[in-house]
Amino acid sequence: MSKGIKRRITIAVSILTGLVLMVATIYSVGLDRIWNGMIQLGWLGAGLSFLNILAMVFGWVWTWKLLLNAYGIFPSWLIVWRAVLGGYALTYLTPSMYFGGEPLRVYLLSKETGADSSQVTATVVLWKLLEGATLFSFVLLGSVNAIFSGVLPVSQEVSIVVGNVLIIGGWALLAWSFITKRHWCSRTCGFLERKLHWARERLHRIREWLVAAESGIHAAFVHHGRTMWQVLGLCLLINVTTFIRPWIFFQFSADYGFSFRELSFIFALFFFLSTFLWLTPGGIGISELGLIGIFQLVNGVVPAQEAVAYSLTIKSMELVFIILGISVMVHFGVVHLPRLKRN
Numbered sequence: 001m002s003k004g005i006k007r008r009i010t011i012a013v014s015i016l017t018g019l020v021l022m023v024a025t026i027y028s029v030g031l032d033r034i035w036n037g038m039i040q041l042g043w044l045g046a047g048l049s050f051l052n053i054l055a056m057v058f059g060w061v062w063t064w065k066l067l068l069n070a071y072g073i074f075p076s077w078l079i080v081w082r083a084v085l086g087g088y089a090l091t092y093l094t095p096s097m098y099f100g101g102e103p104l105r106v107y108l109l110s111k112e113t114g115a116d117s118s119q120v121t122a123t124v125v126l127w128k129l130l131e132g133a134t135l136f137s138f139v140l141l142g143s144v145n146a147i148f149s150g151v152l153p154v155s156q157e158v159s160i161v162v163g164n165v166l167i168i169g170g171w172a173l174l175a176w177s178f179i180t181k182r183h184w185c186s187r188t189c190g191f192l193e194r195k196l197h198w199a200r201e202r203l204h205r206i207r208e209w210l211v212a213a214e215s216g217i218h219a220a221f222v223h224h225g226r227t228m229w230q231v232l233g234l235c236l237l238i239n240v241t242t243f244i245r246p247w248i249f250f251q252f253s254a255d256y257g258f259s260f261r262e263l264s265f266i267f268a269l270f271f272f273l274s275t276f277l278w279l280t281p282g283g284i285g286i287s288e289l290g291l292i293g294i295f296q297l298v299n300g301v302v303p304a305q306e307a308v309a310y311s312l313t314i315k316s317m318e319l320v321f322i323i324l325g326i327s328v329m330v331h332f333g334v335v336h337l338p339r340l341k342r343n
Contacts, residue, residue, distance in 0.1 A: 011094060014280050021285025025292075029304045037253060037309030045252025050317050052241050052248055057321055059238035060084050063130075063231045064105075067123040070220065070227040073115045082328045083108040089325025092318070093281045102128070108332060122216030129175050129217075130228065134235040135271070136168050138243060142268025145261050163272055178217040186210040243267050246295075249310050250302065262298050269294045282318070287311050 026034060041049070065080045075083075086108050087101030102124050110117045143164050147157050177184040186207050193203035220228060246266055250256035258266070273290040277283030288311045295302035295310075 011281075018280030018282075018284035018286070021280070022288060025285065025288045025308060029292075029308050033305035034309050034312065037306045038313050041249060041253040041309075041313060045249065046313075048248050048252070049245070049313065050320075052245055053314070053317050053321070056238055056241040057084070057088070059234055059241070060088075063234045063238070064123065064127050066227055066231050066234075067127055067220070067224075068109075068115075068120070070224040071119050071123055071216065073109075073113060073119065073123070075109060075113045075115075079109060079112045082112075085321055085325035086328040086332070087325070089322045089329065092322050092325075104329075108328070111332070116212075118212035119216050121213045122220070125213065126178075126217050126220050126228075127231070129171070129178070130232050131235045131238070132171050133175075133232065134239050136171060137236075138239050138264065139268050139271045140164060140168070142264035142266070142271075145265050146268055160268070160272070178214060179221050181214070181218045183211060183214050186214055245314065246310065249313065250306070253309070254302075254306055256299065256302060258299065265298045266294060269297070282315060282322075284315075287315075 061077070061080050061084050064084065065075070065077070068075060068080070083105045087103075087105035089101070090104045091101035105124055106117055106120045109115065110120050143160050146160060173184075176182070189203055189207040189210055193200055193207055196203065243263055247258045247263055250258065270291070273287070273294065274283070276290075277286055280286055288308050291307045291311050292304045295307045296304075
């Protein structure tokens with residue numbers, strides 16, 4: 001069986017699993033009750049929720065464009081929008097981990113501008129590092145609140161501590177590698193190049209490409225400190241949009257007033273839930289079940305139908321940007337998605 005067929009089977013199983021979980025959740029909660037929860041949001045609440053998501057996506061575009069400009073790459077706003085939306089759609093629709101659609105971002109922008117792909121990749125990785133720094137600050141805040149809330153069993157508190165150490169520690173080591181120019185990524189690739197003789201030629205090309213990307217990222221820490229601080233501040237605002245999203249929905253749909261502590265708790269728990277969302281396209285099924293548990297844990301007054309209504313409402317709004325991203329992929333003839341991600 002070829003790798004392409006295996007990949008298609010994986011995607012099909014992922015979609016089927018998500019749909020089964022989604023249908024089972026809707027059936028157990030009640031479609032009419034979920035629909036009532038969605039329409040209670042009202043036009044004003046729906047408009048603010050959509051603007052919240054739009055602000056998040058615009059923040060992605062703005063921050064990436066600032067980094068590209070700092071590297072001497074000056075694409076138009078439209079080009080950056082297309083690359084971001086294409087990458088977002090690919091990440092959303094296919095089973096993938098944290099760097100799902102980023103290769104497509106690099107491919108689209110490099111193709112349209114003729115920029116060196118290693119330099120474009122450096123901006124993407126740097127953006128991920130800066131976005132991760134602000135993201136983990138919110139996660140850490142929520143984790144502390146979760147641990148001292150007294151509502152979690154000791155086993156879950158230990159899991160949260162271990163998860164924070166592993167995730168934040170791994171991010172810190174990666175950032176330290178780039179800052180100090182230790183080239184840990186290319187060195188790892190070089191080690192594999194020496195050991196895997198059957199892939200030596202390809203790994204050699206990858207290692208040379210990684211060295212260029214690592215040097216580009218290190219240069220940003222040395223020469224583009226002002227831009228990095230600007231991007232860091234904007235990334236903080238991007239995460240604020242995610243932080244307040246449940247408050248907007250439930251304030252207008254059911255008049256639930258989440259406190260700051262509850263919102264930080266929700267943010268942290270959803271972050272840990274998101275480590276499993278890649279198993280199905282858009283996290284369908286998994287996110288609905290997880291949010292029922294999260295809202296019940298944080299605020300017992302939120303019923304299951306309201307939690308599912310929140311998830312489906314946000315997904316329907318995100319679908320606007322997914323459709324735009326798919327149109328970008330169709331326009332550029334990106335039809336063999338598994339091959340693109342491998343390359």
